Amino acid sequence: MAKHHISMTLNGEPTEFLCSTRQTLLDVLRDELNLTGSKEGCASGDCGACSVMVDDRLVCACLVLGAECDGKTVESIEGMADGENLHPLQQKFLEEAALQCGICTPGVLVAAKALLEKNNNPTETEVRYWLAGNLCRCTGYDKIVRAVMSTAADMRGDSK
Amino acid sequence: MESIQFRKPETVDEAVKLLQGADGNAKILAGGTDLLVQLRAHMIDPSVIVDIKHIDETRELTKNVDGSYTIGAAVAGAEAHERDDITADWPGVIEAWDLIGSTQIQGRASLGGNLCNASPAGDSVPAMVAAGMTANIAGPDGRRTLPVEEITAGPGKTNLKKGEFIVSFNLPAKPSNGGDAYLRLIPRTEMDIAVVGCGAALTLDDSGTVTSAKISLGAVAATVLVVEDAANAIIGTRLEPEAMSALDAACQAACNPIDDKRGTVEYRTKVAGVLGKRVVKIAADRAGNKV
């Protein structure tokens, strides 16, 4: 069968691609558009390494079909920094060493950004529940949670 | 094999035609959080995938003038959770829905998908049943309405006929002195499948006596259960200890669970009674607070 011709807005840019029905948004990002920031940890919705925003909703790109994305607005980790300027979360993750191997990091950052846009003053419990779908086998989560909390404090302008 | 068609009808009629026309192998796509996993694992091999999210009726969550709600079959959990009206009226339904998966899964997971995937452990289902929800079904012979408890036929199976799909659900208006609740037991605190799930909805009179109740159990039989004996055990009581023991016994007696790594038959049965009592307590507190 002919492939689907899809037009979407990706990280602010109009983007077109061809895909088959079976290809997920994650397959499209990585294999068709060469954006390999979003990772495939499980391809079954469990790990969150493929987290992206579709029409302002946090979702697993491995559980969205590429063909569903016609007319949609998609944001991936590649759109997070503003040129050379890292997003405050990215900067904080570096400063506080909130990553080790880094495989989970793009998904964690996309998910954490979505949280802070909804709630700029989350409790530790709220951060942990929000990120429960982002698995990390290296850090033990504490540094991730602390980095998200301290970014939130910085962005609110609280002094430490 | 590889050539699966992908269609996104904008009307119910178009969707029904596509479902009916496909040589027996059309699959509806709502949030895809079950469907895509099954597709990837080659558990299903559809010839056409019908994305119902472009049909307005499947995407709307409306509070009607009589206080009831119409919930589109493809509305995502995160969308409902952001609504103050339904969250205040039917906290049990919203909590059960919200328990489905992570934040990312919530961005997509629908009630229609949770119900029609027909896992005996689907979290939203006992809460929908307890609340008295019905499903609006469209098909080749027009529309019909069924109580949620009559939709599933067994693990992975529904009573929907060829060409039929759920367009939306009706959730009754909250009775002025009513309350609902849902609890599940899982081995961890997040992201797991229910060992037992229990939903309850009830009404109280001014003296705190239960005037009506509906109690539903999930994950303890092939389909969701409506436990009438449990409701009868508490109707006309003020949830005195004897009534609570009778409720516990009725929940246990209704169970016909499987043994698996998440829980033995004995464990699931005992937990069903415990959850029944806890859920009824929460629902009654909620009903009382609202009088």
Ligand SMILES: Cc1cc2nc3c(=O)[nH]c(=O)nc-3n(C[C@H](O)[C@H](O)[C@H](O)COP(=O)(O)OP(=O)(O)OC[C@H]3O[C@@H](n4cnc5c(N)ncnc54)[C@H](O)[C@@H]3O)c2cc1C
């Ligand atoms: C990581 C992860 C965690 C999860 N955790 C939970 C959990 O804790 N509890 C739980 O209950 N579930 C859980 N699930 C399962 C799943 O997320 C839910 O069942 C969800 O509600 C399915 O909804 P959906 O819209 O994504 O369905 P889809 O995947 O789109 O559809 C599911 C099935 O229903 C059919 N269908 C969908 N809509 C309709 C309709 N309107 N009419 C007729 N048929 C229809 C589809 O054809 C398909 O067979 C989890 C899944 C994942 C990946």
Ligand code: FES
């Ligand atoms: S790759 Fe998508 S959740 Fe793991």
Ligand code: FES
């Ligand atoms: S840093 Fe390695 S998985 Fe999180």
